[in-house]
Amino acid sequence: MTRASTDETDAAPDAPDVRRRRTLALVVIATSLLMVILDGSIVTVAMPAIQGELGFSPAGLSWVVNAYLIAFGGLLLLAGRLGDLIGRKRMFMAGIAVFTAASVLAGVANGPVTLIVARFLQGAGSAMSAAVGLGILVTLYPRPAERARAIAVFSFTGAAGASIGQVLGGVLTDALSWHWIFIINLPIGLAVLALAVPVLPTDRGLGLAAGADVLGALLVTAGLMLGIYTVVQVERYGWTGAPTLGLGALALALLAGFVVRQARAETPLMPLRIFRSRAVTGANLVQVLMVAALFSFQILVALYLQKVLGYGALETGLAMLPAAVVIGAVSLGVSARLNARFGERRVLLTGLLLLIVLLLLLTRVPVHARYVTDVLPLMLLAAGFGLALPALTTLGMSGADERDAGLASGLFNTTQQIGMALGVAVLSTLAASRTESRLAAGATAPEALTSGYHVAFGVGAGLLTAAFGVAYGVLRSPKTPPERSESSGPAGRHVTDTAL
CATH class of the missing domain: 1.10.287 (Helix Hairpins)
Structure with missing residues (x-):
C-alpha cells in the first residue's frame, strides 16, 4: 500500500500504521463472529446440565436454542439494511453491547423464562453485529488479494467456531458450571467494544430517508x-x-x-436490484443448500459420538477438534492463493466435491466404530469447508456495490440461518423417523440411531450435490481488476477515506 493523498497522509502517517489498524479491525470483526458462532454451539453440550438445574421440560429445553435462532435469523436482513442507513460501525457496536449484556443475563438466570428471554436478546445482538461485519470487512480491504486473505480469516472463524464451541462448552461445563459458557462473553465483549472504537471505520450511512x-x-x-x-x-x-x-x-x-x-x-428496505446479480443470487442459494447439508456434519456427528459411541461432552469436543484444525489450515493457509490462481468458482466446486465425499462416507460409519480408523480420517475431508466457505463468501459479496454492502452482508447471513433452520428440521426429522422405525423393527438403540444418522448423511450429500449443480451453472468468478494504489484517482481516495 502506498501513501497517496494529503487526506490519507493526515489520517495514516505511514503504511505500517494503516496495515496495523486494518489488522486490528479484522481481529475485532473475527472475534465478534467467533462469539456469535460459539454461542450457537457452546450451549449444545451444556443442555443436560441446564435442564437439570433449571427444571426445563424436554419440549421447553429446545427453546434455549430456538429463541436464539429465531431472533438471529429473523433480524439479520433488517439489521444489515439499517447498518447501511445509520452507519455500520454504530450498528456493530450496538449489537456487541446488546449481546454482552444479554450474555450476563443468561449467565445469572435462575429460571427457564429468564434464560429464554436472555437467549432471544443474545440472538438480536448477534444479528446486529453479524449483519454488518462482512460489509465492514469488504470496505476495509478494497484490494482483491488483501480482501481474499481477510475473507479467509472471516470464513475460518465461522467454520471452525462450532467445533471450538463444543470443546470450550465441555471444558467450562465440566470444570466450572454451565453459567460460565455465557459469562465468559463479558470480558470478550468489553474488549471488542474497547478496540472497535479506534480501529473500525466510521461511516455516516445513507440516512434513514434513503430506506x-x-x-x-x-x-x-x-x-x-x-x-x-x-x-x-x-x-x-x-x-x-x-x-x-x-x-x-x-x-x-x-x-x-x-x-x-x-x-x-x-x-x-431491500432494493430488489441486488438480486439482478448472478453472484449474489446464486451464492445465497448455494449457501442455503450447503449449510442445510452441513448441519448433518456439525451436529449429527457430535450426536453420533455421544449417543452411539458413548463419548462425554469434553471427549466429543476434542474428537471434533481435528476438523477445526484442518479447516483452519486450509482457510488461512492456502484458500486465498488458490482463489487467486484458479478462481473462486473452481475452488468452491472442489470444496463441495470433498464435502459430498465426506457425507457419503459418513453413511457407512459402523455402530462399533474406532475413532482412529473410522472417524478421524473423515475429519480430514473437512478441508472442503476451508475451500468452499471463503470462495462462496467472496462470490456472494462480489455482486454488491458499496452502498449495499451491509444489505448484502445481512442477506448472506440470513440465508445461512435459513439453511441451518432447514437442516435442523429436515435432517433431524428424517433421522428421528428412521430411528423410530428401526426400533419398532427390534433393532438396538445404537443400531437404530446409527441407521437414522445414515439417512440424514445421505440426504445431506444430495443437498450438496444440488449446491454443486447451482454453483456450476450459475456462478462465475468475479473479474479481478489490476492491483492499484489507493492514490490512483477518486475511487481510490474514496475507499481510503471510508476505510480509515
Whole structure:
C-alpha cells in the first residue's frame, strides 16, 4: 500500500500504521463472529446440565436454542439494511453491547423464562453485529488479494467456531458450571467494544430517508421469525400438521407481501436490484443448500459420538477438534492463493466435491466404530469447508456495490440461518423417523440411531450435490481488476477515506 493523498497522509502517517489498524479491525470483526458462532454451539453440550438445574421440560429445553435462532435469523436482513442507513460501525457496536449484556443475563438466570428471554436478546445482538461485519470487512480491504486473505480469516472463524464451541462448552461445563459458557462473553465483549472504537471505520450511512421503510421492516422481520419458528417446530408437529401448514402459509404470505412492498416503495428496505446479480443470487442459494447439508456434519456427528459411541461432552469436543484444525489450515493457509490462481468458482466446486465425499462416507460409519480408523480420517475431508466457505463468501459479496454492502452482508447471513433452520428440521426429522422405525423393527438403540444418522448423511450429500449443480451453472468468478494504489484517482481516495 502506498501513501497517496494529503487526506490519507493526515489520517495514516505511514503504511505500517494503516496495515496495523486494518489488522486490528479484522481481529475485532473475527472475534465478534467467533462469539456469535460459539454461542450457537457452546450451549449444545451444556443442555443436560441446564435442564437439570433449571427444571426445563424436554419440549421447553429446545427453546434455549430456538429463541436464539429465531431472533438471529429473523433480524439479520433488517439489521444489515439499517447498518447501511445509520452507519455500520454504530450498528456493530450496538449489537456487541446488546449481546454482552444479554450474555450476563443468561449467565445469572435462575429460571427457564429468564434464560429464554436472555437467549432471544443474545440472538438480536448477534444479528446486529453479524449483519454488518462482512460489509465492514469488504470496505476495509478494497484490494482483491488483501480482501481474499481477510475473507479467509472471516470464513475460518465461522467454520471452525462450532467445533471450538463444543470443546470450550465441555471444558467450562465440566470444570466450572454451565453459567460460565455465557459469562465468559463479558470480558470478550468489553474488549471488542474497547478496540472497535479506534480501529473500525466510521461511516455516516445513507440516512434513514434513503430506506426508512417501516412497513417493509415489519413484514420481513415477522415473516422470517415466523418462518424459522415454523421450521424448528416441524419435529414436534410434523410437516403436514395443521400448525406447520398454517404458520408456514402465513410466513410465506408475509414474505411475499414484503417483496411486493419492495417493488413499489420509493425508499425500499431491500432494493430488489441486488438480486439482478448472478453472484449474489446464486451464492445465497448455494449457501442455503450447503449449510442445510452441513448441519448433518456439525451436529449429527457430535450426536453420533455421544449417543452411539458413548463419548462425554469434553471427549466429543476434542474428537471434533481435528476438523477445526484442518479447516483452519486450509482457510488461512492456502484458500486465498488458490482463489487467486484458479478462481473462486473452481475452488468452491472442489470444496463441495470433498464435502459430498465426506457425507457419503459418513453413511457407512459402523455402530462399533474406532475413532482412529473410522472417524478421524473423515475429519480430514473437512478441508472442503476451508475451500468452499471463503470462495462462496467472496462470490456472494462480489455482486454488491458499496452502498449495499451491509444489505448484502445481512442477506448472506440470513440465508445461512435459513439453511441451518432447514437442516435442523429436515435432517433431524428424517433421522428421528428412521430411528423410530428401526426400533419398532427390534433393532438396538445404537443400531437404530446409527441407521437414522445414515439417512440424514445421505440426504445431506444430495443437498450438496444440488449446491454443486447451482454453483456450476450459475456462478462465475468475479473479474479481478489490476492491483492499484489507493492514490490512483477518486475511487481510490474514496475507499481510503471510508476505510480509515
